[in-house]
Amino acid sequence: MNTELSRRGLLRGALAAGAAAATGSWASLALGGTATPDTPRLVAVILRGGMDGLWTVPPVGDPGFAPARGALAAYASTPLALEGPFALHPGFAQLHAMWGRKELVVVHATGLPYRDRSHFDAQNVLEGGGERPYQMATGWLGRALAAGGQPGLALSTAVPLLMRGPKEIDTWAPSALPEPSPDLVARLARVYANDPALSGALMRAQGLRTDMPNTAEMMAMAASPGNGKNANGSLPAMTRKAAEFMLQPRAPQIVMLEQGGWDSHANLTNDKSAFLTNLRQLDESLGLLRELLSAPQANGLWNRTVVVVATEFGREVAINGTRGTDHGTGGVAFVLGGAVRGGRMLADWPGLAPKDRYEGRDLKTTTDLRAVFKGVLADHLRIARGPLDKDVFPGTSGMKLPELIKA
Numbered sequence: 365m366n367t368e369l370s371r372r373g374l375l376r377g378a379l380a381a382g383a384a385a386a387t388g389s390w391a392s393l394a395l396g397g398t399a400t401p402d403t404p405r406l407v408a409v410i411l412r413g414g415m416d417g418l419w420t421v422p423p424v425g426d427p428g429f430a431p432a433r434g435a436l437a438a439y440a441s442t443p444l445a446l447e448g449p450f451a452l453h454p455g456f457a458q459l460h461a462m463w464g465r466k467e468l469v470v471v472h473a474t475g476l477p478y479r480d481r482s483h484f485d486a487q488n489v490l491e492g493g494g495e496r497p498y499q500m501a502t503g504w505l506g507r508a509l510a511a512g513g514q515p516g517l518a519l520s521t522a523v524p525l526l527m528r529g530p531k532e533i534d535t536w537a538p539s540a541l542p543e544p545s546p547d548l549v550a551r552l553a554r555v556y557a558n559d560p561a562l563s564g565a566l567m568r569a570q571g572l573r574t575d576m577p578n579t580a581e582m583m584a585m586a587a588s589p590g591n592g593k594n595a596n597g598s599l600p601a602m603t604r605k606a607a608e609f610m611l612q613p614r615a616p617q618i619v620m621l622e623q624g625g626w627d628s629h630a631n632l633t634n635d636k637s638a639f640l641t642n643l644r645q646l647d648e649s650l651g652l653l654r655e656l657l658s659a660p661q662a663n664g665l666w667n668r669t670v671v672v673v674a675t676e677f678g679r680e681v682a683i684n685g686t687r688g689t690d691h692g693t694g695g696v697a698f699v700l701g702g703a704v705r706g707g708r709m710l711a712d713w714p715g716l717a718p719k720d721r722y723e724g725r726d727l728k729t730t731t732d733l734r735a736v737f738k739g740v741l742a743d744h745l746r747i748a749r750g751p752l753d754k755d756v757f758p759g760t761s762g763m764k765l766p767e768l769i770k771a
Contacts, residue, residue, distance in 0.1 A: 403514065404703065404744050405610060406618045407653065407671040408505060410526065411646070412487060413626030415675040416689050417696030418716075418727065420456070420643065421470055425449025428716030434683040435633055446470060447709050455643045458651030462700050466707035467654075469768055471697040471736055473711055475677060475729035479722070481691035483627070486676035491526035493734060493757050502529045504734075504756050505618060508741050509533070511751035514617035517609055519602045527620055534616070536605065538597055599623045599642075603649040607656040610665065617745070621649075626675060630686035646673070650700065658702070667702035670744045670769065674733060680725050681716050694727035697736055703744055705770045710736075732763065739765035 419436060423429050426449050430437040443451035444460040450472065452460050462468040477495040478486050485497035493504030506529025509516045518527045521537040549566075556562035599621065606619050623646065628639045650671065657666035678695025694714075700706065712730035714720050722728045738757050741747045742765060753761040 402668070403617055404746070405615075405665065405669045406740065406745060407606065407610075407669065407701075408526065408618070408620045409646075409649075409671060409673040410487075410490070410524070410620070410622040411626050411642075411673065411675040412483070412622060412624040413675070414483065414486070414628070414677045414679060414691055415626040415695060416628050416632070416639075416679040417472060417675075417694070418679065418681065419628070419632055419639075419689070420453045421446070421472055421696045422451055422453070423449045423472070423713070423716065424451050426713075426716050428681075428718075428720070432681045432683070432716055435687055436683050436689070438633075440635065448711075449713070450709055450711070453643060455640060456647050458647045458654075459698065459700070461651070462654065463707055467700055467702060467704055468706040469699040469704055469708050469710055471699065471710045471731060471733075471766075473694045473714055473727055473729060474697050474731040474733045474736065475694045476733055478677075479693045479729075481677065481693070483676060483691075488525065490674065490676045490733070491524060493737070495759065503527055504737060505529075505620065506531065506533065507756045508745065508747055508752075509618060511747050511755060512617070512745055515615075516618040516620070517606075517616035518620040519606055520620070520622060524620060524622065527618075536609070538601070538605075599645045599649045600652060603653050604656070607653055610657065610669075611662060628679065628688050629684065629690060630688040632688050634687075654702075664702075670699065670701040670703050670740055672737065672740055673698040673700070674736075678727055681721055681727055682725070692726035693722050694729040697733060699736065699740065699768050703769055705768060710766055710768075731766070732760075734760060735763050735765055736768070738763065739768050743767070743769040 418429070418433065422437070422443055424443055439454055441454040443454055444456065445451050446463060450470065452463070459468060476486060476489050478489040478497060488497045489495070491503045492500030494500040503524070503526035505516065506527045509527070510530045516527055516531070516533050518524055518533055518535045519537065520535050523533045523535055527533045552566055553563070556566050602621055606621055609616060610619060623642060625638050625642050631637045632639055634640070650673075653671065654666055656662065657669055674697045675695060677691060677693055679689035679692040681692070684690050710731065714728040714730055716727065718724055720728065734757050738752055738760060741756065742749060742752055747756070
Protein backbone atom coordinates (compact mmCIF):
# COMPACT_ATOMS: atom_id res chain seq x y z
CA MET A 365 0.00 0.00 0.00
CA ASN A 366 1.36 3.42 -0.94
CA THR A 367 1.68 5.44 2.25
CA GLU A 368 2.97 8.63 0.59
CA LEU A 369 0.73 11.56 1.54
CA SER A 370 -0.27 14.36 -0.78
CA ARG A 371 -2.66 17.26 -0.49
CA ARG A 372 -5.02 15.66 -3.01
CA GLY A 373 -4.71 12.29 -1.23
CA LEU A 374 -5.57 13.86 2.11
CA LEU A 375 -8.56 15.62 0.56
CA ARG A 376 -9.80 12.38 -0.96
CA GLY A 377 -9.39 10.55 2.34
CA ALA A 378 -11.34 13.22 4.19
CA LEU A 379 -14.14 13.21 1.63
CA ALA A 380 -14.33 9.41 1.63
CA ALA A 381 -14.56 9.40 5.41
CA GLY A 382 -17.32 11.98 5.15
CA ALA A 383 -19.16 9.77 2.67
CA ALA A 384 -18.96 6.81 5.01
CA ALA A 385 -20.15 8.91 7.94
CA ALA A 386 -23.01 10.33 5.89
CA THR A 387 -24.38 6.86 5.31
CA GLY A 388 -24.96 6.57 9.04
CA SER A 389 -25.52 3.53 11.23
CA TRP A 390 -27.02 1.45 8.41
CA ALA A 391 -23.80 1.45 6.45
CA SER A 392 -22.20 -1.86 5.54
CA LEU A 393 -19.47 -2.62 3.05
CA ALA A 394 -19.44 -4.20 -0.36
CA LEU A 395 -15.90 -5.48 -0.01
CA GLY A 396 -13.36 -5.45 -2.78
CA GLY A 397 -13.08 -9.24 -2.92
CA THR A 398 -15.31 -12.21 -2.43
CA ALA A 399 -15.18 -15.02 0.09
CA THR A 400 -17.21 -17.85 -1.44
CA PRO A 401 -19.66 -19.88 0.71
CA ASP A 402 -16.99 -22.58 1.14
CA THR A 403 -14.16 -20.18 2.04
CA PRO A 404 -12.73 -20.75 5.54
CA ARG A 405 -13.14 -17.72 7.80
CA LEU A 406 -10.98 -16.31 10.58
CA VAL A 407 -12.00 -13.88 13.31
CA ALA A 408 -9.18 -12.34 15.37
CA VAL A 409 -10.12 -10.80 18.73
CA ILE A 410 -7.39 -8.71 20.39
CA LEU A 411 -7.82 -8.04 24.13
CA ARG A 412 -5.83 -4.93 25.02
CA GLY A 413 -4.46 -4.43 28.51
CA GLY A 414 -2.96 -7.81 29.33
CA MET A 415 -5.67 -10.29 30.32
CA ASP A 416 -4.80 -12.25 33.46
CA GLY A 417 -4.64 -15.84 32.22
CA LEU A 418 -4.32 -17.26 35.74
CA TRP A 419 -7.58 -15.56 36.75
CA THR A 420 -9.50 -16.48 33.60
CA VAL A 421 -8.12 -20.03 33.29
CA PRO A 422 -7.01 -20.90 36.82
CA PRO A 423 -4.78 -23.95 37.30
CA VAL A 424 -6.70 -24.85 40.46
CA GLY A 425 -4.92 -28.20 40.76
CA ASP A 426 -1.42 -26.70 40.80
CA PRO A 427 -0.15 -26.71 44.41
CA GLY A 428 1.44 -23.30 43.90
CA PHE A 429 -1.78 -21.63 42.76
CA ALA A 430 -3.67 -20.93 45.99
CA PRO A 431 -0.65 -19.80 48.08
CA ALA A 432 0.45 -17.31 45.41
CA ARG A 433 -2.99 -16.01 44.52
CA GLY A 434 -4.45 -15.51 47.98
CA ALA A 435 -7.90 -13.92 47.64
CA LEU A 436 -7.75 -14.46 43.87
CA ALA A 437 -7.86 -18.23 44.39
CA ALA A 438 -11.42 -17.91 45.72
CA TYR A 439 -14.21 -17.41 43.17
CA ALA A 440 -17.83 -16.40 43.74
CA SER A 441 -18.84 -19.77 42.32
CA THR A 442 -16.95 -22.92 41.41
CA PRO A 443 -14.66 -22.60 38.38
CA LEU A 444 -15.75 -24.65 35.36
CA ALA A 445 -13.65 -27.81 35.01
CA LEU A 446 -11.52 -28.37 31.91
CA GLU A 447 -8.87 -31.09 32.04
CA GLY A 448 -5.89 -31.77 34.30
CA PRO A 449 -5.38 -29.00 36.85
CA PHE A 450 -7.20 -26.39 34.75
CA ALA A 451 -10.61 -24.72 34.95
CA LEU A 452 -12.38 -21.74 33.39
CA HIS A 453 -13.52 -18.66 35.25
CA PRO A 454 -17.18 -19.23 36.23
CA GLY A 455 -18.19 -16.24 34.09
CA PHE A 456 -17.20 -18.11 30.92
CA ALA A 457 -20.39 -20.16 30.53
CA GLN A 458 -20.51 -19.83 26.74
CA LEU A 459 -16.85 -20.76 26.36
CA HIS A 460 -17.32 -23.76 28.60
CA ALA A 461 -20.26 -24.92 26.49
CA MET A 462 -17.97 -24.76 23.44
CA TRP A 463 -15.41 -26.82 25.34
CA GLY A 464 -18.13 -29.44 25.88
CA ARG A 465 -18.92 -29.40 22.15
CA LYS A 466 -15.20 -29.86 21.39
CA GLU A 467 -15.03 -26.46 19.71
CA LEU A 468 -12.47 -24.85 22.04
CA VAL A 469 -8.74 -25.21 22.54
CA VAL A 470 -7.29 -23.33 25.53
CA VAL A 471 -3.63 -22.42 25.08
CA HIS A 472 -1.94 -21.77 28.44
CA ALA A 473 1.55 -20.57 29.35
CA THR A 474 1.69 -18.83 25.98
CA GLY A 475 3.24 -15.51 25.06
CA LEU A 476 5.57 -13.52 22.86
CA PRO A 477 9.36 -13.30 22.49
CA TYR A 478 9.03 -9.81 24.04
CA ARG A 479 9.23 -10.01 27.87
CA ASP A 480 9.60 -6.43 29.16
CA ARG A 481 5.97 -5.80 30.23
CA SER A 482 5.17 -2.57 28.34
CA HIS A 483 1.62 -2.53 26.97
CA PHE A 484 2.55 -0.50 23.91
CA ASP A 485 5.64 -2.49 23.00
CA ALA A 486 3.97 -5.84 23.66
CA GLN A 487 0.93 -4.93 21.55
CA ASN A 488 3.25 -3.87 18.75
CA VAL A 489 4.95 -7.28 18.83
CA LEU A 490 1.59 -9.08 19.12
CA GLU A 491 0.26 -7.35 16.01
CA GLY A 492 3.48 -7.11 14.02
CA GLY A 493 4.44 -10.75 14.49
CA GLY A 494 8.15 -10.10 14.98
CA GLU A 495 10.48 -10.69 17.92
CA ARG A 496 10.95 -7.14 19.19
CA PRO A 497 8.97 -3.88 19.23
CA TYR A 498 8.79 -1.88 15.99
CA GLN A 499 10.65 -4.55 14.05
CA MET A 500 7.72 -4.86 11.60
CA ALA A 501 5.97 -1.96 9.86
CA THR A 502 3.00 -4.14 8.93
CA GLY A 503 0.90 -6.75 10.73
CA TRP A 504 0.98 -10.52 10.40
CA LEU A 505 -2.69 -10.67 9.41
CA GLY A 506 -2.18 -7.94 6.83
CA ARG A 507 0.68 -9.93 5.32
CA ALA A 508 -1.41 -13.11 5.47
CA LEU A 509 -4.23 -11.40 3.58
CA ALA A 510 -1.78 -10.52 0.82
CA ALA A 511 -0.48 -14.09 0.71
CA GLY A 512 -3.99 -15.55 0.60
CA GLY A 513 -5.49 -13.00 -1.76
CA GLN A 514 -8.75 -12.64 0.18
CA PRO A 515 -10.46 -9.52 1.64
CA GLY A 516 -10.28 -8.44 5.26
CA LEU A 517 -12.20 -6.11 7.54
CA ALA A 518 -11.26 -4.39 10.81
CA LEU A 519 -14.10 -3.18 13.03
CA SER A 520 -12.18 -0.12 14.12
CA THR A 521 -12.01 3.60 13.36
CA ALA A 522 -8.62 3.09 11.67
CA VAL A 523 -6.74 0.08 10.36
CA PRO A 524 -4.90 -1.48 13.33
CA LEU A 525 -1.30 -2.57 12.87
CA LEU A 526 -2.40 -6.22 12.86
CA MET A 527 -4.27 -5.74 9.56
CA ARG A 528 -1.85 -3.41 7.79
CA GLY A 529 -0.06 -4.80 4.77
CA PRO A 530 0.22 -4.58 1.01
CA LYS A 531 -3.54 -5.10 0.53
CA GLU A 532 -6.01 -2.32 1.29
CA ILE A 533 -8.26 -3.09 4.26
CA ASP A 534 -11.78 -1.84 4.85
CA THR A 535 -12.78 -0.61 8.30
CA TRP A 536 -16.14 -0.07 9.94
CA ALA A 537 -17.05 1.78 13.14
CA PRO A 538 -20.47 2.85 14.46
CA SER A 539 -21.67 6.37 13.69
CA ALA A 540 -23.72 8.67 15.90
CA LEU A 541 -24.97 10.60 12.88
CA PRO A 542 -28.60 10.26 11.79
CA GLU A 543 -29.66 8.12 8.84
CA PRO A 544 -29.00 9.91 5.53
CA SER A 545 -31.84 10.77 3.20
CA PRO A 546 -31.96 9.03 -0.20
CA ASP A 547 -31.65 12.50 -1.75
CA LEU A 548 -28.35 13.16 0.05
CA VAL A 549 -26.92 9.80 -1.06
CA ALA A 550 -28.03 10.46 -4.66
CA ARG A 551 -26.41 13.91 -4.62
CA LEU A 552 -23.15 12.48 -3.27
CA ALA A 553 -23.22 9.82 -5.98
CA ARG A 554 -23.51 12.49 -8.67
CA VAL A 555 -20.72 14.58 -7.15
CA TYR A 556 -18.40 11.56 -6.94
CA ALA A 557 -19.41 9.97 -10.26
CA ASN A 558 -16.22 10.89 -12.14
CA ASP A 559 -13.83 10.01 -9.31
CA PRO A 560 -13.29 6.23 -8.94
CA ALA A 561 -11.80 6.53 -5.45
CA LEU A 562 -14.63 8.60 -4.01
CA SER A 563 -17.44 6.80 -5.84
CA GLY A 564 -15.95 3.48 -4.70
CA ALA A 565 -15.80 4.68 -1.09
CA LEU A 566 -19.43 5.77 -1.26
CA MET A 567 -20.51 2.45 -2.75
CA ARG A 568 -18.68 0.49 -0.05
CA ALA A 569 -20.25 2.68 2.63
CA GLN A 570 -23.73 2.27 1.14
CA GLY A 571 -23.37 -1.47 1.06
CA LEU A 572 -25.76 -4.04 -0.33
CA ARG A 573 -28.02 -4.77 2.61
CA THR A 574 -30.93 -5.91 0.42
CA ASP A 575 -28.74 -8.80 -0.74
CA MET A 576 -28.07 -10.02 2.79
CA PRO A 577 -29.63 -13.38 3.76
CA ASN A 578 -32.28 -12.51 6.38
CA THR A 579 -29.76 -10.79 8.62
CA ALA A 580 -32.35 -8.75 10.52
CA GLU A 581 -34.33 -11.91 11.25
CA MET A 582 -31.17 -13.65 12.44
CA MET A 583 -30.22 -10.76 14.69
CA ALA A 584 -33.65 -10.73 16.30
CA MET A 585 -33.54 -14.48 16.78
CA ALA A 586 -30.14 -14.34 18.46
CA ALA A 587 -30.92 -11.38 20.74
CA SER A 588 -31.43 -12.22 24.39
CA PRO A 589 -32.78 -9.95 27.16
CA GLY A 590 -30.35 -7.10 27.70
CA ASN A 591 -28.44 -7.59 24.45
CA GLY A 592 -30.16 -4.64 22.78
CA LYS A 593 -29.05 -2.33 25.58
CA ASN A 594 -25.38 -2.50 24.66
CA ALA A 595 -24.14 0.86 23.43
CA ASN A 596 -22.63 1.12 19.97
CA GLY A 597 -18.98 0.17 20.22
CA SER A 598 -19.34 -2.49 22.92
CA LEU A 599 -17.86 -5.86 22.01
CA PRO A 600 -21.27 -7.61 21.74
CA ALA A 601 -22.57 -4.86 19.44
CA MET A 602 -19.46 -4.99 17.28
CA THR A 603 -19.65 -8.79 17.19
CA ARG A 604 -23.19 -8.62 15.84
CA LYS A 605 -21.95 -6.27 13.13
CA ALA A 606 -19.05 -8.59 12.34
CA ALA A 607 -21.48 -11.49 11.86
CA GLU A 608 -23.62 -9.29 9.63
CA PHE A 609 -20.63 -8.58 7.38
CA MET A 610 -19.63 -12.24 7.35
CA LEU A 611 -23.11 -13.19 6.12
CA GLN A 612 -23.05 -10.84 3.13
CA PRO A 613 -22.73 -12.37 -0.33
CA ARG A 614 -19.46 -10.42 -0.73
CA ALA A 615 -17.88 -11.11 2.63
CA PRO A 616 -14.47 -10.71 4.26
CA GLN A 617 -12.46 -13.85 4.87
CA ILE A 618 -10.69 -12.32 7.87
CA VAL A 619 -12.34 -10.04 10.44
CA MET A 620 -10.66 -8.28 13.36
CA LEU A 621 -12.32 -7.15 16.60
CA GLU A 622 -10.71 -5.58 19.64
CA GLN A 623 -11.62 -4.89 23.25
CA GLY A 624 -9.68 -2.64 25.64
CA GLY A 625 -9.67 -2.33 29.41
CA TRP A 626 -8.09 -5.65 30.47
CA ASP A 627 -5.47 -4.08 32.76
CA SER A 628 -6.13 -5.55 36.21
CA HIS A 629 -3.98 -3.88 38.85
CA ALA A 630 -6.78 -3.70 41.43
CA ASN A 631 -10.11 -5.14 42.60
CA LEU A 632 -10.24 -8.27 40.49
CA THR A 633 -12.63 -9.85 42.99
CA ASN A 634 -15.11 -6.97 42.77
CA ASP A 635 -18.22 -8.22 40.95
CA LYS A 636 -18.60 -4.78 39.33
CA SER A 637 -14.99 -4.43 38.22
CA ALA A 638 -14.18 -3.42 34.65
CA PHE A 639 -12.35 -6.73 34.26
CA LEU A 640 -15.43 -8.80 35.05
CA THR A 641 -17.58 -6.59 32.83
CA ASN A 642 -15.14 -7.24 30.01
CA LEU A 643 -15.06 -10.96 30.75
CA ARG A 644 -18.85 -11.23 30.61
CA GLN A 645 -18.99 -9.21 27.39
CA LEU A 646 -16.32 -11.40 25.82
CA ASP A 647 -18.20 -14.57 26.76
CA GLU A 648 -21.49 -13.12 25.50
CA SER A 649 -19.86 -12.03 22.24
CA LEU A 650 -18.27 -15.40 21.50
CA GLY A 651 -21.55 -17.18 22.22
CA LEU A 652 -23.43 -14.70 20.04
CA LEU A 653 -21.04 -15.18 17.14
CA ARG A 654 -21.50 -18.93 17.34
CA GLU A 655 -25.28 -18.58 17.43
CA LEU A 656 -25.44 -16.27 14.43
CA LEU A 657 -23.05 -18.28 12.30
CA SER A 658 -24.78 -21.56 13.25
CA ALA A 659 -28.29 -20.39 12.29
CA PRO A 660 -29.97 -22.17 9.36
CA GLN A 661 -29.63 -19.08 7.17
CA ALA A 662 -25.84 -19.10 7.67
CA ASN A 663 -25.49 -22.37 5.74
CA GLY A 664 -22.97 -23.91 8.11
CA LEU A 665 -20.64 -20.91 8.27
CA TRP A 666 -19.71 -21.64 11.88
CA ASN A 667 -18.25 -24.98 10.79
CA ARG A 668 -15.85 -23.10 8.51
CA THR A 669 -14.90 -20.48 11.10
CA VAL A 670 -12.00 -20.20 13.55
CA VAL A 671 -11.84 -17.47 16.22
CA VAL A 672 -8.50 -16.63 17.86
CA VAL A 673 -8.59 -14.60 21.09
CA ALA A 674 -5.24 -13.22 22.27
CA THR A 675 -3.74 -10.54 24.50
CA GLU A 676 -0.32 -8.90 24.70
CA PHE A 677 0.89 -10.53 27.93
CA GLY A 678 -0.23 -12.26 31.12
CA ARG A 679 0.15 -11.09 34.70
CA GLU A 680 2.42 -11.83 37.65
CA VAL A 681 1.63 -15.03 39.52
CA ALA A 682 1.31 -13.41 42.95
CA ILE A 683 -1.56 -11.17 44.00
CA ASN A 684 -0.55 -7.55 44.63
CA GLY A 685 -1.52 -5.31 47.55
CA THR A 686 -4.71 -4.02 45.90
CA ARG A 687 -6.29 -7.38 45.09
CA GLY A 688 -5.09 -7.24 41.53
CA THR A 689 -2.13 -8.41 39.47
CA ASP A 690 0.70 -6.55 37.79
CA HIS A 691 2.19 -6.88 34.30
CA GLY A 692 3.69 -10.29 33.56
CA THR A 693 4.65 -12.44 30.57
CA GLY A 694 3.06 -15.89 30.11
CA GLY A 695 -0.71 -15.90 29.67
CA VAL A 696 -3.57 -17.61 27.90
CA ALA A 697 -5.18 -17.61 24.44
CA PHE A 698 -8.34 -19.22 23.08
CA VAL A 699 -8.86 -20.90 19.71
CA LEU A 700 -12.50 -21.76 19.04
CA GLY A 701 -14.94 -22.42 16.25
CA GLY A 702 -16.71 -25.13 14.33
CA ALA A 703 -13.50 -25.89 12.41
CA VAL A 704 -11.44 -26.37 15.61
CA ARG A 705 -10.40 -29.78 16.95
CA GLY A 706 -11.36 -28.74 20.43
CA GLY A 707 -12.05 -29.96 23.92
CA ARG A 708 -8.30 -29.83 24.59
CA MET A 709 -5.74 -27.94 26.63
CA LEU A 710 -2.54 -26.94 24.87
CA ALA A 711 -0.17 -26.39 27.76
CA ASP A 712 3.43 -27.37 28.42
CA TRP A 713 2.84 -26.46 32.04
CA PRO A 714 5.93 -25.08 33.84
CA GLY A 715 4.39 -24.87 37.33
CA LEU A 716 3.82 -21.92 39.63
CA ALA A 717 6.36 -22.50 42.41
CA PRO A 718 8.68 -19.48 42.78
CA LYS A 719 11.61 -21.48 41.34
CA ASP A 720 9.55 -22.28 38.24
CA ARG A 721 8.54 -18.71 37.43
CA TYR A 722 10.13 -16.39 34.89
CA GLU A 723 12.37 -13.98 36.84
CA GLY A 724 10.75 -15.39 39.99
CA ARG A 725 7.56 -13.45 39.16
CA ASP A 726 5.70 -14.65 36.08
CA LEU A 727 4.21 -17.73 34.51
CA LYS A 728 6.86 -18.92 32.06
CA THR A 729 6.08 -18.82 28.36
CA THR A 730 6.39 -22.35 26.99
CA THR A 731 4.33 -21.93 23.78
CA ASP A 732 5.15 -19.11 21.37
CA LEU A 733 1.88 -17.35 20.55
CA ARG A 734 3.09 -16.89 16.98
CA ALA A 735 3.05 -20.69 16.56
CA VAL A 736 -0.67 -20.64 17.38
CA PHE A 737 -1.35 -17.93 14.80
CA LYS A 738 0.84 -19.61 12.22
CA GLY A 739 -0.81 -22.99 12.76
CA VAL A 740 -4.25 -21.50 12.13
CA LEU A 741 -3.08 -19.74 8.96
CA ALA A 742 -1.40 -22.90 7.65
CA ASP A 743 -4.05 -25.49 8.47
CA HIS A 744 -7.25 -23.42 8.29
CA LEU A 745 -6.63 -20.72 5.68
CA ARG A 746 -4.26 -23.04 3.78
CA ILE A 747 -1.55 -20.42 3.34
CA ALA A 748 1.58 -22.12 2.00
CA ARG A 749 4.51 -22.58 4.35
CA GLY A 750 6.82 -20.62 2.03
CA PRO A 751 4.97 -17.29 2.41
CA LEU A 752 4.28 -18.03 6.08
CA ASP A 753 7.98 -18.54 6.82
CA LYS A 754 9.29 -15.75 4.60
CA ASP A 755 6.68 -13.00 4.74
CA VAL A 756 4.05 -13.53 7.43
CA PHE A 757 6.27 -14.68 10.32
CA PRO A 758 9.87 -14.22 9.14
CA GLY A 759 12.46 -16.10 11.17
CA THR A 760 10.08 -18.88 12.28
CA SER A 761 10.77 -21.53 9.64
CA GLY A 762 11.78 -24.14 12.23
CA MET A 763 8.88 -23.44 14.58
CA LYS A 764 6.74 -26.44 15.54
CA LEU A 765 3.07 -25.72 14.89
CA PRO A 766 0.27 -27.07 17.08
CA GLU A 767 -2.54 -29.11 15.52
CA LEU A 768 -5.62 -27.01 16.09
CA ILE A 769 -7.87 -27.59 13.07
CA LYS A 770 -10.06 -30.55 12.16
CA ALA A 771 -8.74 -32.69 9.33
